[in-house]
Amino acid sequence: MASSKRDLLIDTAQNLFYQHGFKATGIDTILAESGVAKKTLYNHFASKEALIVACLNRRDQQLLTLLENNIERLAPTQQCEPELANIMAFFDALSHWINSDTFFGCMFINASAEYHDFDHPVHLACTEHKVLVIKLIEQQLGKLALTDRLATAKQLAILADGAIVGAHTTHDFESAIHAKSVARALLASQRQAA
Structure with missing residues (x-):
């Protein structure tokens, strides 16, 4: 109980x-x-902040599971080279979430803005989530020939965060699709350089 x-x-x-x-x-x-x-x-x-951290930890699990499940579901539907399917599906998964009726922006961006001290437990929980998203993105890059996979994953994470903020602040609910287009161009240029 x-x-x-x-x-x-x-x-x-x-x-x-x-x-x-x-x-x-x-x-x-x-x-x-x-x-x-x-x-x-x-x-x-012990405190309201401890409750907030517990909420952020729960949200982290929920959001990562949602994204992973949607990537798996959407990857086979991508009209692109097979090695790009998962990362393109990531942006479609993002779009799916952004266009749901449960979207109110990114809970982690919101929390880190309210608790901006880098050492605060709430801010640290937000940082941990964003690191896990970068890892998720890096996994979706699969076997793409890239010079610096981690740097590429960080660039794609910035595109994802931009899509989330764009959707939340300007109500551009196609922002993840725009980010997907930029991601495709970024990956094409990095693959040529590799």
Whole structure:
């Protein structure tokens, strides 16, 4: 029963934080929405920041799983060279998420903007997520002949973050498709150089 209360707190807080912001969402709002007592909350989390980190860790798992599943599903549908299929599918997976009714920007970009001290546990959780996204992108590069795979993955991650911010701030819900086009050109130029 105790773990279900913990999960309920994380689920409720995650939805509120994602839609309304971290500092703007108070503990009382989370308690009222979840129906959990304050004592129970503090039995599970030492502070609001500890709850935020737990939410970010949960979101990290959810988002990476969503992207991985969609890459696997969409890779066979790509009209490109087979070795490009996974990385092109990554941008389609991003587009799928951006165009869902559960998209409110990137929770990690939002959190790192509110907790900008690089050593803060919330900021560190955001950094860890972005490193994992870079690793996911690097994996999608498969056997492409590239001079510096990690540098390429970081460049593609910047395109992905730009697509997310573009969709969130300007409501350009084709931003991931635009990023995919730039990624294709970037990869073509890097493959020629390799």
